[in-house]
Amino acid sequence: MTDHKDMVGDPDRARVAGGEDYEVRDFARRHGIAPDEVRDMIERVGNSREALEREVQRIKPH
Secondary structure (H helix, E strand, O other), rough: OOOOOOOOOOOOOOOOOOOOOHHHHHHHHOOOOOOOHHHHHHHHHEEEEHHHHHHHHHHHOO
């Protein structure tokens, strides 16, 4: 079976894929936290980008 290059979906920007190191590193860098913290947060609150950003605001000093 061949891949259909014209049948691609939009990337899911609403989620952070915890199994993809580049996504975890990017999220961590943007928010000034360690990638391990991001993985811990994903375990606690899930991989919804909105939930993760709320969690960053909660744990990070303002």
